[in-house]
């Protein structure tokens with residue numbers, strides 16, 4: 103399946119025709135508490151800003167559109183596109199009604215984000231198992247936006263990476279580059295630099311797992327209608343009707359999918375996406 107950026111009319115893509123935010127379980131391996139599922143939205147070194155569309159029925163992956171144009175992240179020197187496989191942990195939600203005591207900011211209304219640092223360039227829509235290693239607390243325009251750092255459990259180096267310090271040791275420069283990427287990636291779009299709680303220091307595996315658990319709790323409240331969904335589309339096929347009033351039948355889900363635009367031929371990526379932007383560091 104080719105799910106690179108496409109024309110506006112063909113941006114809606116379905117991963118195995120399933121519901122990404124809801125249908126994939128949070129934990130990949132129940133016996134091991136640090137392994138979670140990750141939905142890959144953006145493969146490493148690509149620029150198209152693809153994300154789980156939380157306001158669309160069954161939450162497909164779509165390319166963000168800004169002022170009628172498909173959105174691509176700019177390359178801030180020396181980066182090219184996203185420098186990890188980037189995606190989200192299903193069944194999590196950063197509640198915009200909850201103020202985090204560490205960041206002093208509310209959630210960004212999205213599933214929790216993951217940067218996967220393994221060697222393999224994943225495919226868009228792929229669901230992989232990742233080992234969680236740490237987390238960065240980004241503040242994006244006044245909202246808490248956690249960035250979990252993790253590695254694909256199938257990566258040959260996964261066994262050697264068990265906590266945040268192992269990344270520093272085995273992949274020197276990667277954590278610093280990650281902070282630099284998130285700090286400046288919106289500057290070419292005329293936005294200010296992003297900020298971080300904890301002075302831009304990564305928190306360890308234990309902290310990351312607690313953060314994931316709390317966002318899973320917020321998701322559970324959302325899906326069972328204990329929290330107002332505020333425009334998010336919670337229709338799902340996997341949470342039993344007793345737990346979620348948004349649960350729908352397979353036939354209803356099929357009708358939603360059949361009612362969407364079919365995938366067309368993708369447009370070529372514009373040359374302007376290759377531009378490098380250079381800035382003095384503040």
Ligand SMILES: [Mg+2]
Pocket residue numbers: 210212213214215247248
């Ligand atoms: Mg986010």
